[in-house]
Amino acid sequence: MALNWIWIAFFVVAFAVAVFKTVFLGDMSVWSEVMGASFQSAATAFEISLGLAGILSLWLGLMKIGEQAGVIGWFGRLISPLFCRLFPGVPKGHPAMGSIFMNVSANMLGLDNAATPLGLKAMQELQTLNKEKDTATDAMIMFLILNASGLCFIPISIMMYRARAGAANPTDVFMPILLATFISTFVGIVALCLKQRIRLTDPVLAAWLAGMALVIGGIVWIFSGMEGRAVERWSTFFANALLFGVVISFILAGAIKRINVYATFIEGAKEGFHTAVTIIPYLVAILVAIGMFRASGAMELITEWTTSAVAACGLDTQWVEALPTALMKPLSGSGSRGLMVDLMATHGPDAFVSRVSAAIQGSTDTMFYVLAVYFGSVGIRKTRYAVGYALLADFSGTLAGVLAAYLFFG
Numbered sequence: 394m395a396l397n398w399i400w401i402a403f404f405v406v407a408f409a410v411a412v413f414k415t416v417f418l419g420d421m422s423v424w425s426e427v428m429g430a431s432f433q434s435a436a437t438a439f440e441i442s443l444g445l446a447g448i449l450s451l452w453l454g455l456m457k458i459g460e461q462a463g464v465i466g467w468f469g470r471l472i473s474p475l476f477c478r479l480f481p482g483v484p485k486g487h488p489a490m491g492s493i494f495m496n497v498s499a500n501m502l503g504l505d506n507a508a509t510p511l512g513l514k515a516m517q518e519l520q521t522l523n524k525e526k527d528t529a530t531d532a533m534i535m536f537l538i539l540n541a542s543g544l545c546f547i548p549i550s551i552m553m554y555r556a557r558a559g560a561a562n563p564t565d566v567f568m569p570i571l572l573a574t575f576i577s578t579f580v581g582i583v584a585l586c587l588k589q590r591i592r593l594t595d596p597v598l599a600a601w602l603a604g605m606a607l608v609i610g611g612i613v614w615i616f617s618g619m620e621g622r623a624v625e626r627w628s629t630f631f632a633n634a635l636l637f638g639v640v641i642s643f644i645l646a647g648a649i650k651r652i653n654v655y656a657t658f659i660e661g662a663k664e665g666f667h668t669a670v671t672i673i674p675y676l677v678a679i680l681v682a683i684g685m686f687r688a689s690g691a692m693e694l695i696t697e698w699t700t701s702a703v704a705a706c707g708l709d710t711q712w713v714e715a716l717p718t719a720l721m722k723p724l725s726g727s728g729s730r731g732l733m734v735d736l737m738a739t740h741g742p743d744a745f746v747s748r749v750s751a752a753i754q755g756s757t758d759t760m761f762y763v764l765a766v767y768f769g770s771v772g773i774r775k776t777r778y779a780v781g782y783a784l785l786a787d788f789s790g791t792l793a794g795v796l797a798a799y800l801f802f803g
Contacts, residue, residue, distance in 0.1 A: 399780065403682035407689035414690060426688045434684030438676035442669050445509065449665030452510035455643050456492065457661025458654055462646035465491030475601045478591060479582070480532045482522065489518035489532075495639075497539055500758070501546045512540055512763075513668050513770045520771040528775040529768060531589050537767060537779050538585055541723075542578040542786040543758030546571065546612060551755050554734055560742035568613050569748070569797035570755035575609045577757050577790025585782055668770050675769025679761050683724040692717055712795050714740075715750040719791045722753060723760035723784065730754065749798040756790030 411427055414420040459465045468491040476483070476490050483489050492515035499508035519533050520526065529537075548570045556563035579602070586593050593599065619627070647654040686692065700713045715736065721729040733750045740747055760783045768776060 400682050403686040406691050407685040410689040410691045427685050430684040430688035431681050434680040435677050438680040442673045446666050446669035449510040449669050450662035453665035454658035454662035456514050458647045458657050459643040461652050461657055462650045464643055464646045468494045474597050478598045482532045492518050516767050516771050529773050529777050534779045535585055538581040540763050541758050541760040541783040542581040544578040545574050548755040551751050555742050558737040558742035566748055566751040569752040569801050572797045573752055573756035573790050573794035576793040577786050580789040581786030672766050672769045675765040679765040711745050712749045714746045718750045719753045723787045726759035748802050752794035752798045753791050756794040757787045760787050
């Protein structure tokens with residue numbers, strides 16, 4: 394229901410701003426820009442789904458091999474002490490546990506293309522436990538928050554964009570991003586545990602959360618002693634070597650179990666293509682609304698008002714120019730990435746506002762995209778309280794990203 398009203402709000406606000414510009418500013422071109430954005434966004438949604446078809450076919454094919462070879466089940470048992478507490482509605486040893494683990498691991502390594510099909514596979518497994526097929530379960534919402542909060546240990550893509558822009562040290566945003574994304578995920582998990590009445594004082598859950606904090610602290614400490622290029626080189630090597638290791642382990646495990654690896658891959662790949670087609674209407678719906686909202690100038694007005702409000706409070710306004718990145722992040726990953734790149738081109742990659750924008754970009758995932766794709770892949774229409782808690786995690790990550798940028802660069 395929340396997504397329904399948010400979707401309507403995008404169109405209503407876009408229309409209101411277009412009317413305002415026409416009546417008071419005499420800008421009649423806004424209507425053609427808004428309608429042009431609607432057609433472009435619809436085409437973009439189809440292109441994204443088409444692009445995902447190949448990636449989904451590849452990874453769901455590999456996942457099918459891993460599932461029949463028993464590797465997914467092994468991963469599920471490995472992480473079951475934590476996930477059994479975060480997902481009490483999922484039976485111990487259920488295939489969903491292994492898929493969730495693989496998805497979260499891919500996200501942590503910054504492997505977006507791998508994380509999405511793994512996440513869709515996990516949603517399909519969770520849907521098998523769902524008694525009301527059009528309504529999100531508590532487990533689905535917890536999984537969505539884990540993805541929307543976007544815990545990422547190695548933000549490869551952001552460092553790559555900074556390197557292309559000519560940053561003196563492309564990896565200097567590594568620690569601010571790491572802190573921001575951890576805080577986003579931590580807030581999201583804790584808030585949902587309280588909502589779903591999951592006991593935070595459980596010794597195992599508390600130990601895992603404390604362990605995550607120690608791991609984050611350890612990574613920050615290790616990489617803080619490296620030069621910029623060494624951070625980029627080792628993080629890229631580690632992420633891709635681990636991913637390739639997973640692929641090989643699935644294939645070898647299938648061969649050892651004497652299953653027909655090729656036929657099994659084809660079976661899973663067919664599921665991937667079907668999933669890519671299924672999500673097209675959901676992507677069209679959300680991307681068209683976002684495109685029209687942005688083209689109307691509503692985003693620009695929000696930024697201007699925020700700058701005035703911050704200045705009136707006597708606070709520093711350096712970060713405000715990065716606000717469009719924060720506002721666009723839950724709506725469009727490519728849109729927020731484009732805004733980040735534009736700031737680097739305008740002010741230079743080493744400008745404070747460019748670093749703030751990078752920290753915000755890496756703090757969370759694209760919330761509405763994740764919600765549309767993941768829930769859409771299994772036909773979920775009633776998202777319950779998912780949107781509110783995803784926005785809470787997103788806001789926490791954005792705020793943490795701004796504060797971390799001031800801590801390291803201010």
